[in-house]
Amino acid sequence: MANPYAIVAITKHGVETARNLHAQLPGSDLYYMSKFAQGDEAEKGIQLFEGSVKLILPDLFQRYTGIIQFISLGAVVRMIAPILKDKKTDPGVVVVDDRAQFAISVLSGHLGGANELTRVIAELIGATPVITTASDVQKTIPVDMFGRQFGWQIESFEHATPVSAAVVNEEPVVIVQEAGERNWWNYDKPLPTHFRVVDSTVEAVALRAEWQWNAALVITHRLLSEQEESVLLRNGVLYRPKNIVLGIGCNRGTAFEEIEAVVNETLQELQFSRKSVRNIASIDLKKDEAGLLALCETHGWGFTTYTPEELNQVALANPSETVFKYTGAYGVSEPAALLSAEATEWVLEKRKSGNVTISVALVPNGVPVALPIGGATT
Template sequence: MTVQTETTRLPAAIAAGDYAIVSITKHGTQLARNIHAVFPGSDLYYMKKFEQGDESGRGITLFEGSVRLLLPELFAKYKGLILIISLGAVVRMIAPILKDKKTDPGVVVVDDKGEHVISVLSGHIGGANELAREVAALIGAYPVVTTASDVQKTIPVDLFGRRFGWVWESDEKLTPVSAAVVNEEKVAVIQESGETNWWMYDTPMPENIHLFSTIKEALAAEPAAALVVTHRELEKAEEAILANGVLFRPKVIVLGMGCNRGTSAEEIEQVIAETLNELKISMKSVKAIATIDLKKDEEGLLETAQKYRWDFVYYGPDELNQKEITQPSETVYKFTGAYGVSEPAAMLCSGSNELLLAKKKSGNVTISVGLISYS
């Protein structure tokens, strides 16, 4: 198949993978074909004049004209770009189409001989650093990564906890906090919840990184910057730590839920919001809704879980009855076969018999709140 780059339009069906490999030279085309053959989830594009006859069968896209006109379309379609083009040319071509490091794809450049793979754009958030390492390993090349936190083997603030699903409350202080980390200023890491195995290197943690279990202790140490990991809302006095700090929300909250048949998603969401507000817990830290298997098709629960991208977990009555609960109900048992739903479901899903909220009934909804512990 052939794409005329003058139109800058690509058939929607072409973009089947997450990564695009692009080449514009004879030697680069062979290298691109080799990478494409062993790199899962990749689509290959090269110039029609290097056509070898098997492109249609291998799902390879040929183009004519300037590759510069092809790049805006690829930027919009792919998670990452592997460009076998000179670094200088790539910089000039992508400069006009750059938007934001949170939305631009990761871009790596491979030299024509396949000796170096350079992370060019969106090294952390766009994943170009990891992409460079993966491609280099496939072709026996040397990965070139210049991101300071990678070179110095310290905390990449914009990716901190990302593999666990952590999200930041605000990105306002990402840049100054990152600067403090790589400039070896005193940085506090305060962790109250979430996965504890976040240190990713086989070397000791840098001496400028200090660990604290409470914000009060960290404030007393007067750090230049801070990374705070907690599911709870901060007290007024604690907010001072965010003067040059980033607040991360780990996915540690489980909502055990029961409801009457046909309860709307709006009512369920309202009860969740009110309950978490009462407990001073961030909704961004919710990981899952847990319930009984009789509710696995309950539209209100499913719609809420899907809206917030929470896990939806359910258990059979026998599993729920294994847990000792505060308010077993014969009425609930009569209709469900379980002596309770929200409370034991929260226990099972969180892995803890100690709940932040044992049980609350509000309108058509019953809710319990559990905390997943990694200590």
């Protein structure tokens, strides 16, 4: 699949509007019935088909993240019903009426992106967007999309539905934010009073005694203790922000498996989630290091490198003459971690294991990292 969106039309008027939309919507492929061919389809990469559109929909569902159909809503519902699988994997589906008066978000409004696609389409063709998702209508937090613009990852969908119900029904909801971007409320109104934002799990538990919250949204890079999970995730959703930077130095040719083992051991000791790792940082001499590249590719992490001169701008308590002799920098993992995270201190300054040296820094966000309930981290 070269493009994310498929536009499908089966009527004369629908084809005209679909062609117009296709010309304006980047990343779109256009499909319509061959009887409406205008002779320029091959030149413009337009796909023609014979027979019922129902025959090509299963393939489109597999190949595209968004499907825009110039077909009646009822017909679309009947055609897609047998091929629906899961809200996490089904593409977003948008329906546009034959006169292009309305663009309607039909399926996967949040995770599939249909709601946002509906708004874009409506603006491009001059239609009225129709979105019925409660959180969008009420201008409140979409639980299954919370923090997605920042790259936050939901740990589990187990309680997403009941927590979403609590949000839209304006029941008391506590938002525990130990990490991550703070500018997630983008509506032109104050945060509703049925939300309370606290900086730690300890505060959330204490708050429950005076304000009986019914659901929790927890944003942290920490691995929660069993006690924390039992209280906060009984009816809560856990989000992993991307705020961990791993500074790594290694000997040339160090195997991917050895580097990954050091990373896993380090994160486990710190009680940090691997899902919150944003990127690896190192010296530019390592920009082609196979083990580091494989690590980033395996986990979908970014890879940032710095020149020795850039690394030497960071003051180190224990600069290494040996490292300087071979690299031109007095340290690799420590300064790379701080520079990439734009931090002033490390969570872990340096740990050497075999052929690997690792440092850990957190992207600053002004949110204090709390200790777990019932215990302390080291």
